[in-house]
Amino acid sequence: xxxxIDWLTRSRVWRSFxxxxxxxxxxxxxxxxxxxxxxxxxxxxxxxxxxxxxxTFGLGLVTAIAFASLVVTGALLMFWYAPTVERAYPDIxxxxxxxxxxxxxxxxxxxxxxxxxxxxxxxxxxxFYTGAYKPPREFNWVVGVGLLALTLAGSFTGYLLxxxxxxxxxxxxxxxxxxxxxxxGADLQAYxxxxxxxxxAALLRFYALHVMVIPLALALLTxxxxxxxxxxxxxxxPKIPRDTVLAFPVVAVIEVMLTLAVSLGxxxxxxxxxxxxxxxxxxxxxxxxxxxxxxxxxLQEMLEHGHPFVMAIAGPLLAGLFVAAVPxxxxxxxxxxxxxxxxxxxxxxxxxxVYTLVGVPAxxxxxxxxxxxxxxxxxxxxxxxxxxxxxxxxVLFTLAPLLALGVARVRxxxxxxxxxxxxxxxxxxAVVTVxxxxxxxxxxxxxxxxxxxxxxxxxxxF
Ligand code: HEM
Numbered sequence: 001x002x003x004x005i006d007w008l009t010r011s012r013v014w015r016s017f018x019x020x021x022x023x024x025x026x027x028x029x030x031x032x033x034x035x036x037x038x039x040x041x042x043x044x045x046x047x048x049x050x051x052x053x054x055x056t057f058g059l060g061l062v063t064a065i066a067f068a069s070l071v072v073t074g075a076l077l078m079f080w081y082a083p084t085v086e087r088a089y090p091d092i093x094x095x096x097x098x099x100x101x102x103x104x105x106x107x108x109x110x111x112x113x114x115x116x117x118x119x120x121x122x123x124x125x126x127x128f129y130t131g132a133y134k135p136p137r138e139f140n141w142v143v144g145v146g147l148l149a150l151t152l153a154g155s156f157t158g159y160l161l162x163x164x165x166x167x168x169x170x171x172x173x174x175x176x177x178x179x180x181x182x183x184x185g186a187d188l189q190a191y192x193x194x195x196x197x198x199x200x201a202a203l204l205r206f207y208a209l210h211v212m213v214i215p216l217a218l219a220l221l222t223x224x225x226x227x228x229x230x231x232x233x234x235x236x237x238p239k240i241p242r243d244t245v246l247a248f249p250v251v252a253v254i255e256v257m258l259t260l261a262v263s264l265g266x267x268x269x270x271x272x273x274x275x276x277x278x279x280x281x282x283x284x285x286x287x288x289x290x291x292x293x294x295x296x297x298x299l300q301e302m303l304e305h306g307h308p309f310v311m312a313i314a315g316p317l318l319a320g321l322f323v324a325a326v327p328x329x330x331x332x333x334x335x336x337x338x339x340x341x342x343x344x345x346x347x348x349x350x351x352x353x354v355y356t357l358v359g360v361p362a363x364x365x366x367x368x369x370x371x372x373x374x375x376x377x378x379x380x381x382x383x384x385x386x387x388x389x390x391x392x393x394x395v396l397f398t399l400a401p402l403l404a405l406g407v408a409r410v411r412x413x414x415x416x417x418x419x420x421x422x423x424x425x426x427x428x429x430a431v432v433t434v435x436x437x438x439x440x441x442x443x444x445x446x447x448x449x450x451x452x453x454x455x456x457x458x459x460x461x462f
Pocket of ligand 1: 120133137142144229
């Protein structure tokens, strides 16, 4: 028997598949990493500090796992679903009722998509707060911003495909945001939809983008992203002390365990909670409220407080540019790989978060109780009430913490100034999303969640 195994493992066929011995010594453990197409993304030795769970929380990897699971479940869904106005909705219905595990498959795809959006944002936040965007990682940060945009686009285009009321109106509300771009807005919206409103042309366009263009672009950009992590010398960790370990098997074990844990979590969630499906899309029956998908409902909330161009176009565009420019605004290499840079940085971040958590809901309630548009009707031009006041309030609100630091005679470093601004942006985005999603009811009016009229529950259409 031993000689048979010996003969087999020495044969040319075996050695062409397995180019190294059993990885129980340093040489073979190094060879595993260099000869395996998946492992060779990792170096042979890695920094021990980058393995700490509280450094990355595995968020980039969880995002990648969610993406991989979406590719698998999405391909399976394509066997059943046809992107036509006549067939899309009945196909989803029959998938749920007539196809074995069809409902589970749909649930896995839906919850996987939400997970990917959530973890991509959290991963961005972790990279920011650990200063991992600093040189030489600026380019990879920008690639990451592109990945986040593609992730949102993938989720949004998928939203339309079930062709139910939820899909139809969320996409109608979402694409109408584009129409506020001055000059080209209406054309841009028509281009996105392939016509003046959501219909067959839009369904086909969204489908092509969703199953082909966006996943391919994501796969390509993710490859560039991983390759850059490697070329930039692995994860950003403080230079001293340098303490490396052989990557095999610890990295493989972490990756397999995390994949199993994410898959199990998604599976349990999908067994417990079904993806929503409302009545078939009806362009003549507008549900009340009509909301964008949850990750755009923050923008819809902003629309309540000023001119659409200022609140839904200029503001978010500036915010996006700011996020993309982060590494160029703080190019110093010091403190890369350290959460918040210092204790003072952590304090500044915590205070900025508290300020935003209190300030933004207060501003929303104030603007709702005393809408400048109504108060100034006939007394001042529209642009004063709709653009100058909300825009000015936003700028003041943003600059106030930096002024406060000046008054307290704290001279913030560039990184600390960015900690303030980024935290303001991130927490504002989270707060307006929660308000738009959980506190807006019929007529998009403000309600306490436990006092929603007409039995409206936003989670029914999540
Ligand atoms: C589809 C979305 C994304 C995937 C699948 C992804 C995946 C990953 C993975 C697996 C890593 C290495 C491990 C880790 O840090 O957790 C990583 C690192 C990194 N990611 Fe992402 N990422 C995505 C989006 C983003 C975004 C939105 C940003 C920021 C704008 C970003 C910026 C970076 C940077 C700068 C690194 C290097 C971090 C360091 O050196 O510590 N990524 N990404």
